[in-house]
Amino acid sequence: MSATSVPVIETSGLTKTFKGVQALKPLDLRVSQNSICGFLGPNGAGKTTTIKLLLGLSRPTGGNALVFGKDIQHESDEIRRRIGYLSQDPRYYEYMTARETLRFTAKFFYAGPRAEIERRVAETLDLVGLTDKADRPIKGFSGGERQRLGIAQAQVNYPDLLILDEPAASLDPIGRRDVLEVLCKLRKYCTVFYSTHILDDVQRVSDTVVILNKGTLVTQGPIEELLSSRQGTAFTLTLKGDYAAAETRLRSQPWVTGMQVMSKNGRVSWQIRVSDPDLAEARLVPLALAGGDVTVCEFGRKAQNLEDVFLSIVEEDNHER
C-alpha cells in the first residue's frame, strides 16, 4: 500500500516550553497515511518532545495536534489504542520475561480470548527473533535484545501508527537491517513515524522526511522531492598544485555557501555548496585556474544523498539564525 494524502498526524502551531526555554517552536507537521516518515534533526532539535506531545506524555504549551483526526489533549486514550510506541531508551519491568511483557502490553488493547492473545504474543516474538529467549527475565537482555523487544511491544496491537524514537540506535548492522525489514513489512498495514540519526536508513526505507532544527521545522516532504530540489547545489572540484590562493578566491565568492576540504595523495578535493548552481558551473573552474598555479583534475556536480541534504539544510538554517 502506498502513502495516501490522508493525514495521520497533523499539528498546527504546536509549541512546548520548558522553564522559559522554547523546546518546540510553532510546529506545523503533516504525516500521511501509510507512509514511512523519517523524523530527523540534530540532538536537542525537539524530536522526542514532539513524540511525547503526540502520545500525551507531555502537554503542549500552545497550538494543537490531531492524530487520526482526534485531539491529542482530549482524546489521548483513543489515539493510544491505535498507536505502537518505542521510546528512545526503552525500559520494562526487569522481573518480567519477554513473553510476560508482551502479554502485559497486549492486555491494554485486548480483553481476550486468552489463546488468541498468546498466539499474537508468540507471533510477535517470532517476528523480532526472540522466540528462544521468550521466557528469560528481561534483566539479562542485551541492548539489542531490549530494542527488539521494544519493537515487538510496539506492534503487538496491530497499530495503525507506529512511532519509533531511534529504533536502530543500539543495534549492530544485522539488527539494524532486521529492523528496517520489519519497518518495510509493516508499511503495508500502518504508518511509521520514526526519529533517527542514521540517514542512510532513512533514505533506504522512508517515503517522506521531516527535518527539525532547534525546535523549528526546517523542511518536510517526499525524499525524492527533497533530493531533487537540492540537486546541483554542490560541486566537486579536485586540484593539484598550490591551491591556497584558489581556495581564498572561491571562498570570497558571495554565491559559495560552504566548502568541505579533503586532501589525498597531493591532491585536494573540495565539495563546494553554492546558492547559484548555473553561475557556479560557469565560474568555478576559471576562478580556480586564475592564479595559474593549480591543475584541475576533476570537476562536476555532486550527486546528493540525504546526509548531504540534511547537513546543508541544517547548516543553512543555523547560518540564517
Next chain:
Amino acid sequence: MSASASLLVPSRSRGWRTGLGNLLSKELAGWWRTRRWWVQCLVALLLLNGIMALNMKGSDPSNAGLNFLISAGLSAPIAAMVLASDSIFGERHSGTAAWVLSKPMRRQAFILSKVVAHGLGMLVTWVVIPGVLAYIQLKPGIGNGLSAVGFLGAFGLIFLNLFFYLTLAFMLATLFNGRGAVLGIAILVDFTGLMQFIALPVQKYIPWVNDIMPWKLTIDFANNGPLAGRLAVGAPLPTVVPIIATAAWCVLFVGVAIWRFRREEF
C-alpha cells in the same frame, strides 16, 4: 495483518477504568508472584509477634497485646511508606511509568492499581497473618477477655492506620522528587504520637488535632488506651471521630495523588 487480529476482542474499558484491570493484575503479581509477600510477612512476624513473644515472658498478657498494637502502629506504616515511595519513584526514574503511560490507560488507574495492590498486600502480610498469630499467642493468657469479633475490629483499625501512611506516602511521592522528603514527612507524622516534645504541646494547645489524626487508633497513652486495644477486649469506643477522619484523609491523599500524577510530564 494476520487473521488472528480479527479474533482478538478489543478491551472495552473506558474512562478512569481504562487499563485498571491490567495494571492491577500486574501490581498484584508483583506482590504474590515474587518473594515480596513472604519477605514482608517474615519481617512483620519478627517485629510484631517476635517482640510480643518476648514481652509475654513474665508480664501481663494485656500489656503484651498493647505493645503489639504500638509496634503495629509504628512499624507497619514504615514498611508501607517505603514500599509506596519505592513504587512511584522506581517507576518514574526507571522509565517504566512513561512506557506504561504510552499505552491506552488512565493515570488514575496507575495510582489506584498501586493503592489497591499495596493495600491488599500490606493487609495480608502486616495485619491478618501477624494478627491471627497474635490472637493465638494472647488467647491462653487473656482467655474470655479477648473477643474474636473485637480482635477483627482491631485488625481493621490497625489496617486503617497503615493505609493512612500508605496513601500519605503515595501522595508525597507524586508531589516530591526525592525519597528523603517523602519518608521524612511521613515518618514525622507517624512518630508524632510518641514524641512527647511534639505530642504534649499538641495535646495542650490544639487537642482537636489528636482527634483528626490516626494516632489514637493504635497508640494512645492518655485516654484509656488505643481504640484498637479497646475493640480487641470488647470495650466500647469513646469516640469514632479519629476513625472517620483517618478514612477521610486516605480518600483525600489518593485524590491529591491522582490530581498531581495527572499533571506530571514524562
